Amino acid sequence: MVAPGFCRLSLEAPKIAAAARPGQFVQVYMFSGRRPMLPRPFSIFNANPGQGQISFFIEVKGPGTAMLAAAKKNETWSLLGPLGNGFPAMPEGSLLVAGGAGIAPLVFLAASTQKERLLIYGAPSATMLTCPSSDLDLPGLITLEATEDGSRGEKGTAPELLAVKIKEASAVFSCGPCGMLAAVKSLCVSHGVPGWVSVEERMACGIGACVGCVIKTGNGYRRVCKDGPVFPVEEVVFDEQG
Amino acid sequence: MNRADLNNHGDLNLQVDLAGIKLKTPVLLASGPAGYGHEYRELLDFRTLGAIIVKGISLEPWTGNLPPRLAETSCGLLNAVGLQNPGVDYFLKEDLPALRNSGTKVIVNVVGCSPDEYAAVTSRLDGKEGIDGLEINISCPNVKAGGMAFGTDPKATAKLVEKVRRETELPLVIKLTPNVTDISTVARAAETAGADGLSLINTLAGMLIDTENQKPLLGNTFGGLSGPAVMPVALKMVWQAAAAVRIPVLGMGGINSADDALQFIMAGARAVAIGTGIFYNPRLPVEINKGLAGYLHDKGYNSLAEVEGVARRQKGAD
Numbered sequence: 001m002v003a004p005g006f007c008r009l010s011l012e013a014p015k016i017a018a019a020a021r022p023g024q025f026v027q028v029y030m031f032s033g034r035r036p037m038l039p040r041p042f043s044i045f046n047a048n049p050g051q052g053q054i055s056f057f058i059e060v061k062g063p064g065t066a067m068l069a070a071a072k073k074n075e076t077w078s079l080l081g082p083l084g085n086g087f088p089a090m091p092e093g094s095l096l097v098a099g100g101a102g103i104a105p106l107v108f109l110a111a112s113t114q115k116e117r118l119l120i121y122g123a124p125s126a127t128m129l130t131c132p133s134s135d136l137d138l139p140g141l142i143t144l145e146a147t148e149d150g151s152r153g154e155k156g157t158a159p160e161l162l163a164v165k166i167k168e169a170s171a172v173f174s175c176g177p178c179g180m181l182a183a184v185k186s187l188c189v190s191h192g193v194p195g196w197v198s199v200e201e202r203m204a205c206g207i208g209a210c211v212g213c214v215i216k217t218g219n220g221y222r223r224v225c226k227d228g229p230v231f232p233v234e235e236v237v238f239d240e241q242g
Numbered sequence: 243m244n245r246a247d248l249n250n251h252g253d254l255n256l257q258v259d260l261a262g263i264k265l266k267t268p269v270l271l272a273s274g275p276a277g278y279g280h281e282y283r284e285l286l287d288f289r290t291l292g293a294i295i296v297k298g299i300s301l302e303p304w305t306g307n308l309p310p311r312l313a314e315t316s317c318g319l320l321n322a323v324g325l326q327n328p329g330v331d332y333f334l335k336e337d338l339p340a341l342r343n344s345g346t347k348v349i350v351n352v353v354g355c356s357p358d359e360y361a362a363v364t365s366r367l368d369g370k371e372g373i374d375g376l377e378i379n380i381s382c383p384n385v386k387a388g389g390m391a392f393g394t395d396p397k398a399t400a401k402l403v404e405k406v407r408r409e410t411e412l413p414l415v416i417k418l419t420p421n422v423t424d425i426s427t428v429a430r431a432a433e434t435a436g437a438d439g440l441s442l443i444n445t446l447a448g449m450l451i452d453t454e455n456q457k458p459l460l461g462n463t464f465g466g467l468s469g470p471a472v473m474p475v476a477l478k479m480v481w482q483a484a485a486a487v488r489i490p491v492l493g494m495g496g497i498n499s500a501d502d503a504l505q506f507i508m509a510g511a512r513a514v515a516i517g518t519g520i521f522y523n524p525r526l527p528v529e530i531n532k533g534l535a536g537y538l539h540d541k542g543y544n545s546l547a548e549v550e551g552v553a554r555r556q557k558g559a560d
Contacts (some may be wrong), residue, residue: 035314
């Protein structure tokens with residue numbers, strides 16, 4: 001556990017580590033007919049092909065994540081991945097916008113280049129900015145924190161900070177709660193800045209077969225697991241509640 | 243049924259004849275979870291399957307239901323995908339060619355909003371190379387009759403089966419809904435109208451509420467429950483349907499082990515299908531085949547036919 005309700009899980013998975021691209025995810029199998037039953041999808045937080053390791057940054061929310069948080073050293077888990085479409089290559093001057101646990105794929109993305117890039121990392125309060133600072137200590141990466149209660153970094157939301165910074169941005173890459181992504185979308189669209197978001201939905205197969213994990217897009221329902229989880233921001237339709 | 247080494251039972255014959263379709267093994271992939279097979283071919287060897295029953299196909303593309311479409315329950319899965327599919331013409335052009343070479347038999351699940359639509363889909367599938375049989379999903383709402391599912395009414399079932407029967411010589415398996423008062427009358431209606439086999443159960447109607455947001459969890463409000471939670475319900479309905487008809491029955495509903503599969507066979511099913519199980523264990527079909535072969539070997543049987551319905555005879559139910 002790196003913070004209350006959050007854990008960082010490292011696994012030896014040489015094939016996945018070698019093939020993974022930022023934004024892709026991995027299905028963790030439970031092999032049980034009772035809850036937690038379905039494989040759990042996690043964005044890749046970190047991939048180290050040299051050491052053959054990958055890691056997840058997990059917010060403990062239900063029985064599946066609780067089971068993974070309780071995993072012991074040297075346990076064996078079945079993984080399927082890397083799955084889905086990742087982020088496109090990041091241009092110089094990109095802005096990364098993370099909300100809470102949505103930081104996971106963006107850390108992998110930030111680590112994939114040494115180009116100039118800025119990370120906005122927001123949460124309701126300081127206790128929910130749970131990503132270890134050592135994971136954000138990347139060459140050339142500037143991190144700006146934002147909390148709604150002002151307990152750390154700027155006072156405000158990640159999109160409010162994005163609104164200030166977007167004029168200098170060449171592209172926006174984002175992951176976080178729906179409401180935040182909806183705000184990121186309107187900022188990208190109004191400023192004409194290209195943006196990509198990683199979205200989530202409950203999944204079953206994780207490989208595109210069952211069409212259970214669809215989201216609403218400008219091109220109809222699309223599968224998060226196979227057509228995503230990264231989509232061009234203008235394509236995603238966010239509902240009124242976010 | 244935890245058998246480590248069953249390779250020495252490879253000579254045991256697990257072949258079955260389901261409604262005129264010769265199946266290499268009695269374990270099929272149920273319609274839905276595996277879509278049109280492309281993705282799951284990388285996770286499981288289709289040569290170990292009796293057949294794949296592909297996801298429901300309608301005349302025109304169906305967009306499916308509003309998300310969220312899935313929710314996990316204690317021992318099951320609630321889904322409301324809404325039969326999203328690309329339509330019969332797309333299926334024939336884009337999906338069927340790959341399925342022909344997948345190493346297993348292909349049964350196409352047919353859906354529709356009206357008897358005419360079912361008939362139109364059936365007629366387009368009829369005679370196409372690589373299709374070994376049709377499974378008619380009669381759980382769809384009968385739009386002209388107020389949206390009640392065809393399969394909840396024996397008369398509507400009979401009319402629909404008769405109409406589809408006129409369109410094809412292919413083996414016709416009718417997939418029954420469990421959301422009925424008496425499965426026997428619907429089963430009999432389907433048989434009398436010309437069905438070659440029955441498959442059951444489809445999912446059980448259900449719902450969940452998200453207490454945080456204080457609204458139904460599924461975008462469609464209602465969904466269908468599958469997975470191990472429904473297994474005893476499914477088994478009872480297979481038992482009842484098998485008692486009501488002479489045509490073979492394909493049993494399914496929450497099968498999670500070779501022992502579960504055997505229970506369906508002993509209740510009177512000719513073969514079994516796996517749906518939700520492949521989500522959490524893609525090796526399940528292989529494990530079930532091994533377990534069935536091991537059971538037959540240990541008990542000195544030569545074929546699955548010797549145990550088909552055996553529990554019924556024990557109970558004097560036939």
